[in-house]
Amino acid sequence: MTIDGPTLDLIENALLNVRFEMDEVVRRAAMSPMIREQHDEFPMVCDRHGRMVVGQFGSYIPGIVERLRGDVRRGDVILFNDPYLSQGSITHCNDWCVVMPIFFEDRHIGFSSMFGHMMDVGGKVAGSQVNDATSIWEEGLRIPPIKIVEGGVLNRTALDVILNNSRTPDMNESDLMALIAGCRTAETRVIELCTRFGADPYEAACAALIERTRVALGALVRRYIPEEPVTFTDWVDDDGMGNGPFRIVLTVWREGDVCHVDWTGTDAQAPGTINFRINDGLCKLFFGIYLIMAFDPSILFNDGVRDVFDVTLPEGSLLNPRFPAAVSNRLNVHVRFFDCMSGAMGQRAPDLAMAAGYGASPYFVFSGTDDHDRYFQFVELLFGGLPGRQRGDGLDGHSWWPLFRTTPVEYTEAHYPVRVTRYVPVADSGGAGLHRGGTGVEKTYEFLSAGVFTINDDRAITNPWGVAGGRAGGRGSKLLVRADGREVPLPSKVDNLAVEPGDRFVFRTAGAGGWGDPLERPAERVAADVRSLIVTPDGARDDYGVVVDAGGAVDDEQTAALRTRLRERRGGLAPFDFGDPPGRPERFDASVVA
Structure with missing residues (x-):
């Protein structure tokens, strides 16, 4: 009817x-x-x-x-x-x-x-x-x-x-x-x-x-997806076992009202736990919500997207591993999936272009037995920078999933033997751009009881890339500070590291890439970021060409001269900025921090 x-x-x-x-x-x-x-x-x-x-x-x-x-x-x-x-x-x-x-x-x-x-x-x-x-x-x-x-x-x-x-x-x-x-x-x-x-x-x-x-989605595909195939490659740091970086390759094109999504060229499944067992229906849905959120959020997100996309997921790859491959940390690949979508589709459709985000689902698990001989297990997801895009700056310390929330510090400290001593944005981790990338976060946990912790994150040896002249975002890092003051840098993936009361753990997540020419960003907006501790004075000068005085105000004369020199030295804008060359993956060795 x-x-x-x-x-x-x-x-x-x-x-x-x-x-x-x-x-x-x-x-x-x-x-x-x-x-x-x-x-x-x-x-x-x-x-x-x-x-x-x-x-x-x-x-x-x-x-x-x-x-x-x-x-x-x-x-x-x-x-x-x-x-x-x-x-x-x-x-x-x-x-x-x-x-x-x-x-x-x-x-x-x-x-x-x-x-x-x-x-x-x-x-x-x-x-x-x-x-x-x-x-x-x-x-x-x-x-x-x-x-x-x-x-x-x-x-x-x-x-x-x-x-x-x-x-x-x-x-x-x-x-x-x-x-x-x-x-x-x-x-x-x-x-x-x-x-x-x-x-x-x-x-x-x-x-x-x-x-x-x-x-409705068919109309968006006709408007924004090119008929000529476009390919983009991004990288996942490692699988926690010393293997990597791992390549993810996406090719996108349109035939009529159907968008073809082909992941051929993606690396074979990892020995470790980052494999993402996605089916073609779920892949279609992710592409559908990307188009909906970018262009028409009034479209209802449902299974109507399935007829609009055709998906190729090579068997035995990171995106279609064979049983019994490990998959528990699949979100490192999952979130890079979105970065690849933007990198591919934005090349022919500038309205779709946005930079790369923090690229993982960082988590922290601390467990043990408290002073009352009761088992405890604290689990928290952390967030990072979301991409700069044509519509504006990326969000700072935000989740990829819009409805997720951070765990209130009051809840953590009331229920677990943990004290949160610091929770701030990581200055300069948002890639510079006309529209700045979002910043990562730094959260410091002080342990009040003995126990063990496990962490997983990514973007520690690769940068979230910038687009359309925007700069790459900052990488994440991890640091264990023993009660005696000894500092031990850690890789992004660690299992069952023993800690004692008084030890502290500093968890820094990655930022996001910027969008557009950072020398075109209004100087007052850069100064506002400096006053908000999101950008340092050095970052304002080196990345944006903006000179900010000790009071947080813009020096207009010095800024104009500096921006002129930086434009002359730089030349043209690159379509992508992938940041520093990738580092080497590191497998955690517990004996180093014993």
Whole structure:
């Protein structure tokens, strides 16, 4: 049946509200800081075919239902986390996903689903994100699609087995029940919509919303994607085992309304844990959201993007590893995926051009036993600089995922034997440009109890590149300061490093590249950055040609003369600035810091 415009708008906005209500229910019910504080969870509402109508990451449901041979009934809740059995829809074992069928009266009307990052799922290190694993067997418990709730009855035996393999069973159980509660919220709201409008109009609206996205994205592809193939290459530092840098190659072109995305030339899968097991559907969705956010955020993000893209993912590569390759730190490749998209598409479509960002999902895990003989495990994601772009400066110390939040210092210090003694932007880490790249952050943790910590980051030996004359952003770095004052530089990837009370750890993330000629940036904006401690006076002079006095004011005469000299010395603008030559990957050696 057809659906009229006003009814379609009402159902669309109701479903968008459902999606945000799911988020809020989960955050209020979850226990772990990963979900409760940092919001590492993703909801979606799908039609009865399993196609995402509203959400973030796109539907994996058809493959999951197929594995269950179509046996999905009212009151069931499906749980899984296996990257290979889910065909790359879930990309590492920490992400537990629940799927719930929705019935209106006796009619199957759709699905709700959520996945969230669990604190710990077993494996060889606390937090389950291992740097030196060589197979997924070392990364924690793999859960195939199972009915954790069947016909409304919890499968307690299965849940006990699963929780018995985690260092944080109470938090995992709480977070799992929160995800289920979020899905039940969607179930309630969809039933209300069907009661109000009818099941047939509801299904017609879902189909119309998906088709509308397909048509709108087709128009963006025709406008912004060139017919001539364009190729771009970027690099991931290392895999934590001394191997790297690893090359990622993307070629993009258009045929009619279809954008072809070809990753041929990307390096073979890594021995370590940075492999990104992505399926072609998820790849299409990432390209779709890139175009939507760049040009028309009013377009609803859903599975309508699938018909607009054609994807080639070479088997056995970093982006399509063969089982049982390790994948727990796949976000280093995942985020570089976005940099490659910008680098390729921006060459022929300047409106798409933006620089590279901080290029990872930096995380820190500190665990041990406190003074009351209780096990603790603190997990935190850190953020870095987002790219400078044609529309303006990059964001400072921000997440790639828009809804993520930093963990409040008050929460950290109230619940864990950790004191945060410093949390500031890293000056001059944002690449200079007409529009400056975002800065990285420096966060210093003082340990109040003995324990071990694990870290993973990237962009420590490669720079986030600048574009259209913009400069490369600053690299990240790590430093352990022992209680006796001894300083020990660390690589970006470390497992199970022992620390004692009074030791401090300085975690600096990378910035982002700049966009456009830094000598064209208004001098007063540079001075404002100096006053905000985002740019140093030396950086203002050397990178922007702006002379700032001790009071933070611009010296106009000296600035004009300096900019003239710098323009003459520099010559033309380079399309990309990749910064300093890459360093050599380093494998962590615990004996060096013992």
